[in-house]
Amino acid sequence: MEDLDSSPYAETAPQAGAADGEPAPAKRVFIKTFGCQMNVYDSERMGEALAAEGYVATENPADADLAILNTCHIREKAAEKVYSDLGRLRDIKSARAGEGKETRIAVTGCVAQAEGAEIVARQPAVDLVIGPQSYHRLPELLTRVRSGEGGLVETEFPDEDKFKALPSRRPAASVSAFLTVQEGCDKFCTFCVVPYTRGMEFSRPVASLVDEAKRLVERGVRDVTLLGQNVNGYHGEGADGGPATLARLIHELAAIDGLWRIRYTTSHPRDMSDDLIAAHRDVDKLMPYLHLPFQAGSDRILAAMNRKHTVREYLELIQRVRDARPDIALSTDIIVGFPGETDEEFEETLAVVRDVKFAHAFSFKYSPRPGTPASTMDGQVPEEAKRERLERLQDAIDQGHAAFNLASVGRTLPVVFEKPGRREGQLVGRSPYLQLVHADAGPELIGQMVNVEIRAARANSLSGVIGTSE
Ligand code: 5AD
Ligand code: SF4
Numbered sequence: 232m233e234d235l236d237s238s239p240y241a242e243t244a245p246q247a248g249a250a251d252g253e254p255a256p257a258k259r260v261f262i263k264t265f266g267c268q269m270n271v272y273d274s275e276r277m278g279e280a281l282a283a284e285g286y287v288a289t290e291n292p293a294d295a296d297l298a299i300l301n302t303c304h305i306r307e308k309a310a311e312k313v314y315s316d317l318g319r320l321r322d323i324k325s326a327r328a329g330e331g332k333e334t335r336i337a338v339t340g341c342v343a344q345a346e347g348a349e350i351v352a353r354q355p356a357v358d359l360v361i362g363p364q365s366y367h368r369l370p371e372l373l374t375r376v377r378s379g380e381g382g383l384v385e386t387e388f389p390d391e392d393k394f395k396a397l398p399s400r401r402p403a404a405s406v407s408a409f410l411t412v413q414e415g416c417d418k419f420c421t422f423c424v425v426p427y428t429r430g431m432e433f434s435r436p437v438a439s440l441v442d443e444a445k446r447l448v449e450r451g452v453r454d455v456t457l458l459g460q461n462v463n464g465y466h467g468e469g470a471d472g473g474p475a476t477l478a479r480l481i482h483e484l485a486a487i488d489g490l491w492r493i494r495y496t497t498s499h500p501r502d503m504s505d506d507l508i509a510a511h512r513d514v515d516k517l518m519p520y521l522h523l524p525f526q527a528g529s530d531r532i533l534a535a536m537n538r539k540h541t542v543r544e545y546l547e548l549i550q551r552v553r554d555a556r557p558d559i560a561l562s563t564d565i566i567v568g569f570p571g572e573t574d575e576e577f578e579e580t581l582a583v584v585r586d587v588k589f590a591h592a593f594s595f596k597y598s599p600r601p602g603t604p605a606s607t608m609d610g611q612v613p614e615e616a617k618r619e620r621l622e623r624l625q626d627a628i629d630q631g632h633a634a635f636n637l638a639s640v641g642r643t644l645p646v647v648f649e650k651p652g653r654r655e656g657q658l659v660g661r662s663p664y665l666q667l668v669h670a671d672a673g674p675e676l677i678g679q680m681v682n683v684e685i686r687a688a689r690a691n692s693l694s695g696v697i698g699t700s701e
Pocket of ligand 2: 287312418419420423424425426460499573
């Protein structure tokens with residue numbers, strides 16, 4: 232994961248599980264990841280499954296024997312981008328064919344799940360379409376493609392646990408890592424494709440997550456973000472055989488020596504249980520950061536969205552979280568221009584943003600998704616109005632973000648350094664509040680937690696000096 236300060240629905244750099252090695256590799260794989268952090272995690276795991284088959288990563292699609300687009304269907308733009316990338320991959324495939332080289336193209340992720348065979352119909356150069364629940368079958372499906380089957384589409388929701396089928400080895404890791412603990416969503420917000428593309432909620436057992444976290448820690452990971460489309464609805468099998476809550480899982484993970492920091496995303500207000508709020512007070516390793524989407528500031532729109540909470544309930548919840556952990560950084564998702572949203576209702580959204588003073592927020596123009604109830608609702612809002620509302624909303628969000636960062640100036644924060652900064656002699660790391668922090672320091676501090684005295688706040692990062700104040 233590159234940068235949590237950029238949109239979680241941006242594209243991320245190509246990646247795969249294997250490092251470049253010698254002798255010259257037989258097969259190269261290019262993986263491009265669109266969308267959420269869960270896709271980033273899935274791409275990593277696909278890279279590992281392919282590394283076990285002898286593939287190494289390449290960042291250049293023209294070098295790739297296998298090109299994978301791990302796609303996102305959450306908004307229209309993300310899905311359309313996949314087709315333009317597929318056009319480019321088709322050109323590469325035919326250029327390589329001219330040089331006698333074979334190229335396989337696979338589409339995975341939520342566009343694969345939602346559109347299935349339609350993808351091969353629109354872009355016949357595609358060899359393989361695999362939904363998010365089936366990517367552990369990638370090696371086997373590739374063998375079938377190599378033996379002559381073309382345009383394979385695999386979008387079932389198989390019963391088998393894909394996590395069991397994947398190789399358990401994790402690649403040499405960086406300081407922070409994602410860990411998918413839960414998938415799918417049963418909430419059915421009327422704007423959202425996730426319940427259709429990722430299916431019903433499924434939680435991994437506590438024991439296998441503790442195992443995976445321990446392996447990550449052995450490889451140097453110190454900061455783990457637990458992922459799930461509805462992560463606080465987690466209900467995986469616990470030690471007694473019954474379902475465990477996310478709070479229980481966090482307590483178990485906090486007992487792992489060498490794991491310093493735990494975060495989780497994305498949560499639903501309805502599943503913000505008392506024990507999870509208490510964990511923010513009681514578990515030191517649970518970082519003071521909460522991403523809790525509210526989507527809209529009007530009760531009428533929230534009801535039309537099927538959000539299952541009112542504005543007041545959301546604000547009361549925020550208060551309880553702040554009572555448990557007063558310094559918590561709050562983050563959220565907001566949609567403007569949901570069908571029927573009036574100017575006054577949009578003003579109510581702005582009022583919530585000003586009231587809560589989020590440290591961070593992602594804002595989106597409503598994008599009709601085929602098959603979802605909202606896409607056929609009356610009162611679709613014109614593009615121009617959506618654009619204006621988004622601009623005003625982003626101004627309000629930026630003010631909260633700047634105020635939050637400014638309040639850190641003069642404080643000394645424990646920073647876990649992750650990598651070299653852009654400037655020579657500089658490192659970049661994360662504060663407990665997920666802020667990016669730059670400081671002058673030698674590379675020996677990568678992977679260490681160090682006190683940094685914050686001296687300045689920029690738009691998207693802080694900078695400071697090592698050591699505590701005199
Ligand atoms: N249009 C706009 N934004 C959407 N999101 C989900 N579906 C849509 C849509 N159809 C946003 C929500 C969600 C985030 C991941 O993406 O705010 O929380
Ligand atoms: Fe989509 Fe989140 Fe609503 Fe589930 S809770 S339907 S993932 S927006």
